[in-house]
Amino acid sequence: MVPIYICDDVQETREYLKKIISNLIMIHDYDMEIVLVTGDPKEVLAHRRSHAMRSIYFFDVDLKHEEYNGFSLAKEMRALDTRGFLIFITTHEELIFETFKYRLEAMSYLYKDAPEKLNGQLMECLVDIQQLLTQELGDSQSYYTVKIADASYQLPMESILFFETVGAHRVVLHTESRLLEFRGELKKIEQQLSEKFLKIHRSYLVQKSKIQQVNYSDNTVIMENGSVCLMSRAGKKLLRSYFEGSEG
Template identity: 30%
Template sequence: MGNKEMLEIFVCEDDDKQREDVVKIIKDYIWMQDYDIAFDLASSDPRELLSHIFEKQEDFTGLYFLDIELDSDINGIALASKIRQIDPSAKIVFITTHIELMSLTFDYKVEAMGFITKDNNKMKEQIIDCISVAVERYLNIKKDTEDYIIIKRGFSSIKLNVSEIQFIETSEISHQLLINMKNRQVSFYGKISEIEKLNPNFYRCHQSYVVNIKNIDRIEKSNREIYMIDGNKCHASVRYLRGLLSKLEKLQ
């Protein structure tokens, strides 16, 4: 995942048609949402999947959709157990025609988050529900050394790294805000007056702007322009400029 942390999805299913169906459901849903989530690998071979996640050599969390009966000496439950050794935070969902095998997951201590019966008319809905639950749990894990904020966009949530946020501004669209980041811009609906409360590094510098003070490169006092470390700029008003300068001094 490099510097951009996100949840990654993997599929292991030895039936080509069923694997393609599951992958299509997953990719279509990800495309429709704005989750920090990526589809990584689909394979019929459990050893290929294990080798792939082992070679990533990164801290990551995966969501795995696994067939229980695989054309291999490693069945889906044993595969899940081996996945846990590589990816302790793995979120595992079994897709099977034999729901009675569910009890075996307790013997292997794989802690599956879901079981989906193949070829039932709710299969798509259940896969989507598992993705949504996995994303929600992922976003709510204990924060690591970096700060994040979570914003809501309709029925989805987005986790944003504060260190990448330059400033937030109001949009021409009523009640819409724009988060300007190092490499992208994210829009959502909210109130600019409430943004400052999301993180101690945010400061209301203008009626239409909240700036991340840690990403300020310099401030031109003559025209009250704030230049960010990514080269972008926003504005400060006379009302807020003195407080902004005071807060910057405290960081030095």
């Protein structure tokens, strides 16, 4: 579980961030947890010193504190957590350059004066962090990210059954529990994915391990959930080669 710290001197902002982040964690089932929401930088430091886990930090840049602003707090935090994820919250875009002064490696900047965009910005931050953590853990816990309008969805690769083209630049992703339609091209998706997936038809890209049955006589493939996918002549050759190779 990756700890999340929120430090902002405006209570309304703190509660707003807490609500959005909590909802995103719940919806996407991220292995993250908000452990502290406060306006006191010293409370953040005290809590972090007693916990050794790599963490995510949302810090207000312009903290109204006698000793710390967001950057000086982040500098001390970086000494405690060299690989943590720093995200700054600000209404002053010009202050971003202060990160160079403090030699901080910030992951992102969120703008308080654009609340209509804040949800999307937070989602992008969490998606990026999840992807980085996933890459470090290896392919066994890899995810596929789909963006639809202002929302992003992270799906465990093992849950994906197949991708299906349903129109010009429109693709439906079929998982064990849901369908997601988004703008995309099967050819590009195939290039992004590993050899675990096989394009068996111009409209179907399937995960090989999710195939339940191949009917060579009527050129169809039955997936684990009973969905029927079409198989082209080239796809038939690929499948024969795959299954004969597996048997061998």
